[in-house]
Amino acid sequence: MSGPLPGPAEPGSEPPGGKRRPHGMLKLYYGLPDPAGEAQGGLAPGGDPGGPTDINGAHFDPEVFLTKLRKECSLTQLMDCETDMVKQIRALDSDMQTLVYENYNKFISATDTIRKMKNDFKKMEDEMDCLAANMAVITEFSARISSTLQDQHEQITKLSGVHMLLRKLQFLFELPARLTKCVELEAYGQAVRYYSKARSILHQYQHMPSFQGIQDDCQKIMANLAQKLREKFRDGGSGAKDLAECVELLLQLDEPAEELCDEFLSHARCRLKAELEALEAELGQPGGAPITDILEFIDRGCNIFVSNMCLVIASYQELFVSREGMQGITRMAQDKLVAFVNSLMETYFSLVERRIQLEKGVGDNSLLVRALDRFHRRLQALAKLLPASNVAAEGTEIVVRAAKERIHQYLLALQSFYQDCLTDVRQSLAAPRLAGKESPNLAELLGTISASVLNQIKSVLTYVHLFTAKDITFSNKPYFKGEFCSQGVREGLIVGFIKSICQTARQFCETTGDKGGSTPPALLLLLSRLCLDYETSTISYILTLTDEQFLVQDHYPITPVTSLCAEAREAAQRLLNHYVKVQGLIISQMLRKSVETRDWVNTIEPRNVRAVMKRVVEDTTSIDVQVGLLYEEGVRKAQSSDSSKRTFSVYSSSRQQSRYAPSYTPSAPLDTNLLSNIQKLFSERIDIFSPVEFNKVSVLTGIIKISLKTFLECVRLRTFGRYGLQQIQVDCYYLQLYLWRFVCDENLVHFLLDEIVGSTAHRCLDPVPMEQSVIEVICERG
């Protein structure tokens, strides 16, 4: 009756199906919820759904409705409304009539049905009664049968029990035979299964003589079996799987677990030891070259030894440690295993370390890194298998040590490379010069050496960088992230190398060989320039390169660039000072020999400049060229335009002297070399062996200072005749003609030469100076 209502129907419009409509209306009337109706109410002329004006609502008030209609609607509307309403009422009436008829029909048919059912039930009741009676009879029969069969059933049960027992007994009696057969057939597993089934029973009834006999037999056989198993176990010919089976059986035979552990391990030890020995053999003779390369060696170690070790650990753990019902011995077994693994791994590690130490080649080390990586990786697996052992930590330790050792080797290699470079330079400097060929170009040599050293550093950096590559397992260990980069590579390798360069430089300065030492001066000059270049650019370049490649993440103290630069500069300075000293000494020696070996009292009138002076000028010129190849010109003080056309002031002073009467008045230094003393008052003190600046002029000034000062001191130790003095005059004038152009302050040369001539005049028995014009003529003649 409450079927779904069709779609909304407007009140006042024709109902879509005459039959359906009245139900809706009725439903509305009885206040049943009818969504459609409510929707209609909303659209009724009265509006106000549910209010007193809603004709379909529950609170409908006819009075209000009417008044509302009357108030709001026009006459035609009222009329329409009235006809509409009449129509609706009629429809409702007819609906009501049909409903009544329908209900009445249904009621009649229901009454018929009930009457029919009453008849049927009466018949069924009778049949049920009959069934109950039959069932009672059956029950009675059944009871009677079972009571008759009771005795027999009990007998059968007993018989079957006896049968079972007999079968068991038979099994027992046959057991020794069976076991023997099993043993003969080598079906040890079967035998053990049989025996373990019977063992408890035999144990229980051992007081009976017959069982005793059986038990004894069995025990004998089983002991035999156990013996055999153990033999097989000891024999070791079988594979790991057989072995495991043996152990399992033995364990089932209640053999002591500890003993088995020991035996198992000692057996495994034997095999692993043999592998280690094979590995050791690959190390080759002590002192000799290893037979295989390191990657192969490690590979073999990993594939044979480490993987067998893993296998042993795994099967051991399966057998003894993680086995059901073995909780009692787990601890003991585990301890034994750890000790076993540690001792063997120790041997292995020592082998690996020995092998790594043999790795001395300093070229490409990718092989080593790969080998170390593999080594480390395999150990990780082992450590995962047996976390209690410390193999992983020790393995990492070994890798770290190897890396450290490697860095050290690279440092040594760099140093020896540097030494080789120096030897090369020495050789090319010492090589006999071909006629017509220039001496080896220092600038080129410098370029070669600095470029090749830089290249070497770069390639070493690349090699070392392999240690920190992403795909290497140990590169994420804290050591390789921090200390390796900063302390190892930066400090140990690069800074160490730079320091060793400076150290080498200092060593060159400290060689106290007399007469200039064995180091060629050109090498000193070259190294000085090299160190200076390092100070200005190379050091910071190398360090920046290093820091970029090895992102230093830790906070270890590192050597700042500035201090390294300072060190390099100091080394450069010392080398240059030493160069000046050595070159000065060479020229000094020439001058000294020339002064010391001549008899200056009895010499002839000078006609030429002495050859040694020409030699001095030549040498100075060639030094000037040499230094000019590497160092800049430098600044000099302003020069007078005709500095070569200057006469010695001392001549006048020495002439003056003769005019002064000998005076014995004390503390009057006015007499002798008044002029030169006054000059000294105004000139600065000259430091002869003083540090030089990094330029050509300063270097040459230093050399000339040293030479002339030697000349002066030597002259003062001699006594001269008239011509001796004149010869010195000529020589000094010649030097003045040529040396002024090399120095930063020509007055220095003039001053020293004045001193020389002045001192000579004092040391002269007959001081008659030569005419300046004559001197000039002699010098210009060459």
Next chain:
Amino acid sequence: MEDDAPVIYGLEFQARALTPQIAETDAIRFLVGTQSLKYDNQIHIIDFDDENNIINKNVLIHQAGEIWHISASPADKGVLATCYNKTSDSKVMTCAAVWRMPKELESGSHESPDDSSSNTQTLELLCHLDNTAHGNMACVIWEPMGDGKKLISLADNRLLLWDLQESSSNAVLSNSAALEGKGQLKFTSGRWSPHHNCTQVATANDTAIRGWDTRSMRQIYYIENAHGQLVRDLDFNPNKQYYLASCGDDCKVKFWDTRNVTEPVKTLEEHSHWVWNVRYNHSHDQLVLSGSSDSRIILSNMVSISSEPFGHLVDDDELSDQEDHHQEEKTKEPLQDSIIATYEEHEDSVYAVEWSSADPWLFASLSYDGRLVINRVPRALKYHILL
């Protein structure tokens, strides 16, 4: 400090030779020999009045020639030896002689009359050290602590031992040794060790130092290449028998232990030119003087290799507890070798520097231009050493 100011005295001639009057232990007295080729050479006897900071001088004429080396007898104040150049027939020869100064000058003149120049006195020749057969005399060394009867002179490549007899009027050559080797070997200087009963002499030739035993005249040690270049001078540590200082043209001063001569014990490299002279202080051997042709004198404090490496030891009795404590702290401080002072009063090469034999805190230095400078050890250091 006013008192520490140097006292300067100028000679009118160039000079290289300087010695303290060794036998004199009360007055501060130095002898200076001049070098002049044209005039009579002189020996200036310089008395220094410490209290008034005044120099008194007496001049003796040394007519024999220009003086290259001078040394005073350790026993007799009036006796001295010189090495001098004798020029004759355009030949120059260095000879040596022993002289006696006039009696009244031995102890210095207490008044210095201005007219002293008018009546200059002459040295009395005692004897020549006959070198006609031996070559040029480089220096004459008296036996230290001796009675002034023994001398050693170095002549070219020979080491000559002389005995003075008949109150020094006769010099007898008692022993000699010669350097043998390639080339022209020539002694440059020598010193007589005050230790070992005065039986050892050290000499320098070229870059080597040699030790000699005066009894056998055999070489006892040999420092090859002691310096990179010529060795200029030597001195023995007066308190440590095996210690020796040397200096040379490589601008260095080196200290040696003669028992192990492969390496110097210490090296100083402070001068900027040849070092001509090195002298230990007679009483405080940590004080070492060196003079150089860079016109400087350097006074160094070589505590670490001196006979008092831990400072002056003071008797405990003399100290109260507090001072004792203080003293302990002081001795714990590591004493470091250092340069005490650089003296720059000279304007020409300094060829001689000598400690006074009377006052251990005073020394004289002589530069080629004839300037003699008397200096003292800085007062602060003096008190530091004494206290």
